[in-house]
Amino acid sequence: MSVTMQDSELLMQFRDPATKEKAYTAIIRKYQERLYWHIRRMVVEHEDANDVLQNVFIRVWNGLENFREDSQLYTWLYRIATNECLTYLEQLKKRSSVSLSDVESGLENKIKADKHFDPNKLEWKLQLAIQQLPEKQRVVFSLRYYDEMPYEEMSHVLETSEGALKASYHHAVKKIEDYILNH
Amino acid sequence: MENRNNILNELREISPVVAGISYQAPYTVPSGYFEGLPSQLLQLVKAMEATPVLPPARQP
Numbered sequence: 001m002s003v004t005m006q007d008s009e010l011l012m013q014f015r016d017p018a019t020k021e022k023a024y025t026a027i028i029r030k031y032q033e034r035l036y037w038h039i040r041r042m043v044v045e046h047e048d049a050n051d052v053l054q055n056v057f058i059r060v061w062n063g064l065e066n067f068r069e070d071s072q073l074y075t076w077l078y079r080i081a082t083n084e085c086l087t088y089l090e091q092l093k094k095r096s097s098v099s100l101s102d103v104e105s106g107l108e109n110k111i112k113a114d115k116h117f118d119p120n121k122l123e124w125k126l127q128l129a130i131q132q133l134p135e136k137q138r139v140v141f142s143l144r145y146y147d148e149m150p151y152e153e154m155s156h157v158l159e160t161s162e163g164a165l166k167a168s169y170h171h172a173v174k175k176i177e178d179y180i181l182n183h
Numbered sequence: 184m185e186n187r188n189n190i191l192n193e194l195r196e197i198s199p200v201v202a203g204i205s206y207q208a209p210y211t212v213p214s215g216y217f218e219g220l221p222s223q224l225l226q227l228v229k230a231m232e233a234t235p236v237l238p239p240a241r242q243p
Contacts, residue, residue, distance in 0.1 A: 021225055021229075024221075024224075024225060024228075025221035025222065025224075025225055026221075028220060028221040028224055028225075029221050032217055032220055032221070033217055036212070036217070037208065040208070040210055041208055041210075044210075046210070046212060046213065046216075050216075053220075054224065054227065057224045057228075058224075058227070058228060058231070061228040114209075114210065116209060116210075116211060121209070122203075122204045122205070123204060123205050123207065123208070123209045124209055126201075126204050127208065127209065127210075144190065145190065145194070145206060146206060146208065147184065148184040148185045148186070148187060148190050149184060149185065150184070150185045169197075170197055173194065173197045173198045173201050174197065174198065176198070176201050177198040177200045177201050180200055180201065180204075181200065
């Protein structure tokens, strides 16, 4: 699916030096919340989500001129955001010389440290359950469940077949169900 | 984006337990965060472009 007319207009403006800055801020305004929440659910803390989101939009500034309009702008943005999240989690793992499961328990602790955290509320329990998932399943679950992304578009974001994504989502939901029922 | 009802129907088939949970993430954002972000980011990329890149160190 190619870019929408509105995005196409923004891209045209971005390529014109006279309107580049205006187009850039318009793109940020249009997509910042969706991308922020996608990132926030992956990295948990606001400060970290802010850092990752900043990196995403720096990449957008540097790379948007070369964006080919044969896919939707938002799938390209989600791909950058997802890759930045995974890079962040990888760096976290390297910095602390810990295993991935330690990073996951670190994220779990960050959830529990949130001032609004309530262990009796199901939506918080769901956040804890999501952090138990392997990274790829966490991304798939988040894109489908929260961002309501069709599998076809998700396959462009994650460069994975629709069948594999459906299977991954199914496994993720089953693991979450298991966590909810046993905690 | 896909219709929320389609997502929920699919979810109910896999797990009615998970389908019954509110899908709003419980996190909060500092007030005014999104309002200020576009201009902040624009200033940031402009500052990065204005920062001169240091030439590589001379070989002895």
